[in-house]
Amino acid sequence: MNRDEFLLEMDEILDLPAGTLRGHEKLEELPNWDSTSLITFIALAENNGVSISPGQIVTCSTVSDLLRLAQAESNAS
Amino acid sequence: MTSEATILQSEVLKALRHPIVVADVLRKRKAMKRELLKQTNLIPTRIAILGGSTTSEVKSMLELFLLAQGIEPTLYESGYNRYSEEVAFENPDLWNFKPNIVLIHTTWHNISEFPELLEAEGEVEQRVHREMARFESLWEKIHTELGALIIQNNFDLPCLRPLGNLEASESFGRVNFVLRLNAELAKYARAHSRFLINDILYLSTQVGHAAWFRNSYWYNFHMAVSPTATVALAHNVAAMVKSVYGKSKKCLVLDLDNTLWGGVVGDDGVQNLMLGKDHAVGEAFLDFQRYVKNLQRRGVLLAVCSKNDAENAKEGFSHPDSILKLEDFSAFKANWNPKPENIRAIAAELNIGLDSIVFVDDNPAERDFVAEQLPEVAVPNLGADVSSFAEALEHERYFEVDKVVQDDLSRAAYYSSNAERSAGQAKFSNYGEFLESLDMTAEIGPFVPVYLERITQLINKTNQFNLTTRRYTTAEVVAIADDPGFLTLYGRLADKFGDNGLVSVLIGQILDDAVQVDLWLMSCRVLKREMEFAMFDALVEQCQARGICKIVGVYIPSKKNSMVAEFYGTLGFSPAGEASHGRQLWRYDVAATCSPKTQYIRRTAESLLVTTSVASESVISEA
Numbered sequence: 028m029n030r031d032e033f034l035l036e037m038d039e040i041l042d043l044p045a046g047t048l049r050g051h052e053k054l055e056e057l058p059n060w061d062s063t064s065l066i067t068f069i070a071l072a073e074n075n076g077v078s079i080s081p082g083q084i085v086t087c088s089t090v091s092d093l094l095r096l097a098q099a100e101s102n103a104s
Numbered sequence: 105m106t107s108e109a110t111i112l113q114s115e116v117l118k119a120l121r122h123p124i125v126v127a128d129v130l131r132k133r134k135a136m137k138r139e140l141l142k143q144t145n146l147i148p149t150r151i152a153i154l155g156g157s158t159t160s161e162v163k164s165m166l167e168l169f170l171l172a173q174g175i176e177p178t179l180y181e182s183g184y185n186r187y188s189e190e191v192a193f194e195n196p197d198l199w200n201f202k203p204n205i206v207l208i209h210t211t212w213h214n215i216s217e218f219p220e221l222l223e224a225e226g227e228v229e230q231r232v233h234r235e236m237a238r239f240e241s242l243w244e245k246i247h248t249e250l251g252a253l254i255i256q257n258n259f260d261l262p263c264l265r266p267l268g269n270l271e272a273s274e275s276f277g278r279v280n281f282v283l284r285l286n287a288e289l290a291k292y293a294r295a296h297s298r299f300l301i302n303d304i305l306y307l308s309t310q311v312g313h314a315a316w317f318r319n320s321y322w323y324n325f326h327m328a329v330s331p332t333a334t335v336a337l338a339h340n341v342a343a344m345v346k347s348v349y350g351k352s353k354k355c356l357v358l359d360l361d362n363t364l365w366g367g368v369v370g371d372d373g374v375q376n377l378m379l380g381k382d383h384a385v386g387e388a389f390l391d392f393q394r395y396v397k398n399l400q401r402r403g404v405l406l407a408v409c410s411k412n413d414a415e416n417a418k419e420g421f422s423h424p425d426s427i428l429k430l431e432d433f434s435a436f437k438a439n440w441n442p443k444p445e446n447i448r449a450i451a452a453e454l455n456i457g458l459d460s461i462v463f464v465d466d467n468p469a470e471r472d473f474v475a476e477q478l479p480e481v482a483v484p485n486l487g488a489d490v491s492s493f494a495e496a497l498e499h500e501r502y503f504e505v506d507k508v509v510q511d512d513l514s515r516a517a518y519y520s521s522n523a524e525r526s527a528g529q530a531k532f533s534n535y536g537e538f539l540e541s542l543d544m545t546a547e548i549g550p551f552v553p554v555y556l557e558r559i560t561q562l563i564n565k566t567n568q569f570n571l572t573t574r575r576y577t578t579a580e581v582v583a584i585a586d587d588p589g590f591l592t593l594y595g596r597l598a599d600k601f602g603d604n605g606l607v608s609v610l611i612g613q614i615l616d617d618a619v620q621v622d623l624w625l626m627s628c629r630v631l632k633r634e635m636e637f638a639m640f641d642a643l644v645e646q647c648q649a650r651g652i653c654k655i656v657g658v659y660i661p662s663k664k665n666s667m668v669a670e671f672y673g674t675l676g677f678s679p680a681g682e683a684s685h686g687r688q689l690w691r692y693d694v695a696a697t698c699s700p701k702t703q704y705i706r707r708t709a710e711s712l713l714v715t716t717s718v719a720s721e722s723v724i725s726e727a
Binding site (some may be wrong): 036039040041042059062063066067069070071073074078080081082 | 132138327
């Protein structure tokens with residue numbers, strides 16, 4: 028998944044119009060970034076064969092950090 | 105609503121039907137929920153989810169799938185693993201929530217004691233009883249104090265097997281123990297009408313054990329069912345709730361060629377159809393017919409809708425291997441008319457709504473045409489392979505029922521004799537003569553336990569002859585039947601062609617010297633037979649016996665009940681103005697004596713006896 032595809036997927040997870048997220052947004056400032064979104068993020072990564080734990084997500088502060096985490100885990104797996 | 109919004113909703117509904125792409129549902133669930141909440145005429149309900157593990161995903165997905173079924177839930181979630189304590193210690197939040205339904209989301213993690221290694225059979229038996237006693241005290245408190253219907257998970261299997269295959273065969277094995285507990289749960293469900301089992305043992309097998317339970321979700325979130333498997337779980341529970349509210353489908357409309365048999369009967373001839381065990385495809389069609397026959401046996405109406413010459417179409421059922429026979433079908437449309445037109449005719453003939461119909465056709469073009477022209481009709485995506493037809497139907501849980509009652513089993517026979525009734529009508533010079541010839545008898549009386557399931561079923565599925573379209577759960581019906589503050593009546597109608605079954609229900613609330621009719625409905629299958637008059641006569645008798653001198657009729661207009669807008673007027677009620685929410689009120693003064701309205705229905709001696717005995721007879725306990 029490339030950066031644009033990832034951002035569109037995050038738009039959907041967070042119920043934002045397509046193209047809203049640019050990557051620099053802080054997770055704590057996104058009102059829809061809640062436990063449901065977090066579990067969805069982990070489940071979708073798992074669906075793509077990438078294992079991510081909540082502990083790893085806690086270290087992410089922006090949307091781009093999530094992308095980097097997903098890419099790093101994808102490369103490692 | 106704009107057509108754009110309708111298209112969006114239909115896309116969402118499609119995404120929640122088989123085959124479901126779970127990743128799409130997870131990703132788009134918030135947007136889906138937003139769209140589904142824009143639907144009108146949603147049925148409200150209150151569901152408390154009492155969890156033995158984390159339930160946030162269950163809540164989120166259940167809401168989505170219930171909305172897709174036209175049900176808008178208000179949901180309550182217990183604290184983590186507080187399913188037992190919240191009931192035992194009467195958590196005020198739960199008590200104030202007043203749920204209609206309690207979903208107890210437990211899994212094998214909530215079994216409090218598994219047998220010890222080499223434990224004697226008797227000891228294991230004691231453990232089963234102790235575990236059941238713990239749950240039974242919970243369920244009984246929910247029933248008696250909250251009055252809610254219970255949906256209880258049975259148990260899935262533990263993921264690890266330290267004893268290997270012996271876990272299944274030894275009495276102290278954990279697999280063996282879970283299966284014994286599940287058998288006890290099933291026994292309890294059979295004996296209690298307000299208690300349903302959510303079969304997660306089946307679901308976990310269906311989605312695969314490795315997908316059902318994931319260590320990562322358990323250790324990180326204490327979720328006993330993975331998010332992807334929760335989709336299957338929520339879909340299943342939503343189907344159960346749908347059946348409780350009488351929203352399950354009633355009729356399966358089937359194409360013939362390449363749907364019920366391989367080949368085209370008009371071109372290939374009966375002898376060359378692929379149907380039977382001597383051919384792989386023929387065997388798959390045979391099995392699909394067997395599945396359809398099983399649906400018919402348990403009360404699902406069957407109809408044919410086929411582009412065919414009628415004689416050729418009927419000929420197909422003379423195939424020696426055909427499991428389905430012509431007499432299994434309550435309506436038969438084989439002609440060259442557009443299928444939506446035929447399906448409309450089938451709905452009219454069977455007196456059912458289009459939203460009660462599932463249409464099955466191997467031809468995707470016909471499916472699309474029907475889906476587009478008749479959006480109320482359910483059109484499953486069957487795929488092209490007959491071997492997956494039954495699975496596609498099964499997956500949608502269209503015909504889920506919370507109980508199979510006797511009236512379901514005789515429904516197809518009723519519809520067949522209805523054709524004879526219609527034919528008979530033509531012979532008479534006036535309608536009264538026809539009604540006279542039917543030799544009708546009615547059994548009318550206060551609710552009795554044996555009919556409560558059927559009464560609830562009718563309450564939740566009757567839309568047209570329904571003065572208020574109020575819906576009640578079984579638990580609410582039981583409570584009303586028990587309550588001396590209510591006057592209740594059910595009506596059964598029989599005629600010379602057969603038994604029409606329980607067809608009418610009335611619930612009145614007694615307010616001093618008046619009774620307010622909160623609910624009055626009748627199945628459209630007995631329209632224009634004077635059954636409504638017979639019910640009215642029984643209502644008046646009840647009022648006279650109880651010293652009630654005024655009947656307040658309530659009419660709440662809906663999209664489907666305009667046929668009864670003037671019903672109270674025809675009975676002699678006077679308009680009494682409008683109340684809140686568009687409710688129209690009517691008033692009738694009960695005289696000490698009055699002549700019956702019905703001329704053509706005799707009341708059975710048994711029902712007169714029941715009708716004239718008052719409150720003491722109407723105290724009903726759970727069967």
